Structure formats: C-alpha cells, structure tokens
Amino acid sequence: MNTYNFKILNAEFDQLVGKLKTEDASYATLSRGIQIVYWILIPFFIFMTIRHYNDSGDFKQIIGGACMVLSFLIFALFFGKYYKEYKYVDYSLPTLLMLKKAAYRYKPFQGRTIWIIVALALMDFGLFYNNQEEGLVLETQVMFIGAILFGLIVGLILWYFKYKPLRDDALRLIAEIEGN
Amino acid sequence: MNKEEKFNAIVTENRDRIQRICRYYNSNTEDQKDMFQEVLVNIWKSLDSFRGDSAISTWIYRIAVNTSLTFTGKAYRNMKLIVNGNEQNLNPVLDEEELNEKLLQEKQLEQLQTELNQLSVIDKALVSLMFEGLTMKEIADVIGITEPNVKVKIHRVKAQLKEKLKENHHEYV
Numbered sequence: 001m002n003t004y005n006f007k008i009l010n011a012e013f014d015q016l017v018g019k020l021k022t023e024d025a026s027y028a029t030l031s032r033g034i035q036i037v038y039w040i041l042i043p044f045f046i047f048m049t050i051r052h053y054n055d056s057g058d059f060k061q062i063i064g065g066a067c068m069v070l071s072f073l074i075f076a077l078f079f080g081k082y083y084k085e086y087k088y089v090d091y092s093l094p095t096l097l098m099l100k101k102a103a104y105r106y107k108p109f110q111g112r113t114i115w116i117i118v119a120l121a122l123m124d125f126g127l128f129y130n131n132q133e134e135g136l137v138l139e140t141q142v143m144f145i146g147a148i149l150f151g152l153i154v155g156l157i158l159w160y161f162k163y164k165p166l167r168d169d170a171l172r173l174i175a176e177i178e179g180n
Numbered sequence: 181m182n183k184e185e186k187f188n189a190i191v192t193e194n195r196d197r198i199q200r201i202c203r204y205y206n207s208n209t210e211d212q213k214d215m216f217q218e219v220l221v222n223i224w225k226s227l228d229s230f231r232g233d234s235a236i237s238t239w240i241y242r243i244a245v246n247t248s249l250t251f252t253g254k255a256y257r258n259m260k261l262i263v264n265g266n267e268q269n270l271n272p273v274l275d276e277e278e279l280n281e282k283l284l285q286e287k288q289l290e291q292l293q294t295e296l297n298q299l300s301v302i303d304k305a306l307v308s309l310m311f312e313g314l315t316m317k318e319i320a321d322v323i324g325i326t327e328p329n330v331k332v333k334i335h336r337v338k339a340q341l342k343e344k345l346k347e348n349h350h351e352y353v
Contacts, residue, residue, distance in 0.1 A: 021184070091246045092226035092239050094324025095305070098246050173249065176302045177325060 031083055038076035045069050052130075064129025071122035074115055096177050099170045106167035108159050120148060187224055194240045197312070201244040204308040219247045234321060241314065241322045245305050288345065295344045303337050310334065 049065025206212040320327040
C-alpha cells in the first residue's frame with residue numbers, strides 16, 4: 001500500500017505552526033478591533049445624546065440615545081462570543097456532542113437569536129426617536145427595515161446553500177449514532 | 181509550557197497514532213497527508229480547551245475521528261476504511277481461527293475490505309477505533325455514547341461482517 005511516510009520536515013512543521021500562530025493573531029486582532037469599534041461607539045453615542053438633549057431639551061433624544069447605546073452594547077457582548085464559536089470549533093469533544101453543537105450552530109434561527117432581534121429593535125427605536133425632530137421617520141424606517149430584510153434574505157440564501165447541507169449531514173450522523 | 185511547546189510535545193508523542201487513523205481513511209498519500217495536516221490544525225484549535233479530564237490518547241482519537249467525519253479534503257461518504265493485509269489487529273472483528281484462515285486468502289481479505297467499506301461512516305469510525313485496540317469504554321468516551329450502546333453497535337457490525345463473509349465463503353467453495 002502506498003502510504004505517506006509522514007516524515008514531515010522540521011521546516012514544514014514549523015511552517016504549519018507559524019501559519020496557525022498567524023491565524024490566532026489575526027483572529028485576536030480582528031476580534032479586538034471590532035470590539036474596540038463598539039466600545040468607542042457606545043461612549044460616543046452617550047456623549048452625542050447628552051449634547052443633543054442639552055441643545056433641544058427634548059427627552060426623546062435621551063430615549064433614542066439609550067436605545068442605540070443598548071443595541072450597541074448587545075452587539076458588543078455577543079460579537080466576541082459568536083465569532084469565537086464559529087471560528088474555533090472544538091474537535092476534542094465526543095463525536096456525538098460535536099455533531100449536536102454543529103447542528104445547533106448551523107440552525108438558521110436559534111433561541112439566542114432573540115437577542116439580535118432585541119438589539120435591532122432597540123436600534124430601530126433609537127432611529128425612530130432620533131429622527132422625529134428632522135421629520136425623517138418614514139424614510140429612516142423604510143431604509144432600516146429594507147436593509148434588515150435584504151440582509152435576512154441574503155443570509156438565508158447563503159445558509160441554504162452553504163450551511164444547510166452541513167446541518168443536514170450532522171443531523172443524519174446524529175440519527176445514525178443515536179439509532180439502535 | 182506555552183501553546184507551541186505543548187502542541188509540539190503532543191504531536192511528537194502521538195504522531196504514530198494520528199498516522200494510523202489517517203491511513204485507515206485514505207488510500208493515497210496525498211489524502212493521508214492532507215488529513216494529517218487537518219488533524220494537526222484541529223489539535224491546535226482545540227488545545228486551549230484541553231483540561232486533562234480525559235486521557236491524551238482519547239483526546240487525540242476524538243480529534244482524529246471528528247476530523248475524519250468533517251474532513252474537507254474529500255467527501256466522507258466516499259471514504260474508504262483501509263485495512264492492511266498483514267495487520268494483526270483484525271482479530272477484534274474476527275475469531276482467531278477465522279482470522280488466520282481469512283488472512284491467508286487474499287480474496288477473502290479483499291472481501292473483508294469491501295464489506296468494511298459498505299459500513300456506515302459511524303460504523304467505520306467504531307471499527308477503526310477497535311483496530312486501534314481501544315476498549316469499549318474508551319470507544320464510548322470518544323464517540324459520546326454509552327458503553328452498552330457501543331457493545332450493541334459493535335456486535336451488530338461483527339455479525340453483519342461475519343454473515344457477509346460466510347455468504348462469500350460458500351460462493352468460493
């Protein structure tokens with residue numbers, strides 16, 4: 001039988017380790033970068049809200065600002081967790097558990113999706129209150145809801161072609177393992 | 181010990197084990213090499229979660245088996261379970277007497293090979309772990325099912341293989 005002798009040269013092995021370390025570093029940089037953006041946006045919105053409130057004395061500015069800040073906070077808290085979970089699958093779990101986690105991960109609507117809906121709703125409220133004064137409520141709502149729907153449709157198409165087959169395979173293997 | 185040192189130590193210590201698993205699933209050198217690399221990548225990715233709760237060998241087998249199920253290099257449906265003609269570790273599948281007899285006849289070994297490849301992906305994983313000499317308890321730890329469940333599945337695989345081999349034995353005679 002023709003088998004690979006596995007005598008990976010030290011240079012080849014070092015190259016692999018080097019790539020893995022680079023990937024770790026780029027993950028950490030990207031993750032930190034996006035978190036920083038959120039943590040900058042949050043105080044920025046707090047500052048702007050207070051400034052607008054001082055200028056206009058309109059309490060709706062406070063409500064709008066608070067909604068925006070809360071939505072950013074939810075995204076900031078969830079982003080790191082989501083990203084790590086998708087980027088680093090733990091292959092050392094028992095097979096059945098790994099497959100169950102994969103099936104859950106590739107589910108289009110999960111229980112925790114509620115937090116994304118809450119964050120988007122808060123953002124919508126924020127836009128609604130912040131744009132009331134300028135009379136741009138309808139335009140903003142159409143744009144925002146349109147963007148969300150567009151994102152949802154694109155996401156579902158991507159899921160159907162890319163992740164649904166993976167989920168179906170995982171579910172089939174789970175059924176096979178659990179079946180007697 | 182930093183992550184890189186830990187990784188190097190684990191890979192050095194378990195290289196043979198990983199190689200064997202890769203050989204079970206791939207007949208050509210390129211696929212073996214690709215899967216080997218993918219197992220290494222997944223060891224690296226899972227290293228942070230290693231708490232030492234299970235034996236390192238179990239941990240490695242889990243990664244190897246899970247990689248084989250999700251191996252991106254080729255469709256796992258088409259994966260072949262490769263057994264070597266001179267492997268002494270076929271005895272968990274066959275009785276010793278049967279084993280000696282079968283291994284002497286190339287045709288029947290080929291038949292065994294064919295039948296092994298008719299097994300489902302999970303059954304192939306179970307058989308590969310048996311070839312590795314793992315106990316039922318260890319296989320249960322790797323797959324994540326109960327020990328009695330492993331016994332039932334393996335018993336069924338053995339019965340299925342024996343039945344098929346018996347049918348073909350009659351044909352040869």
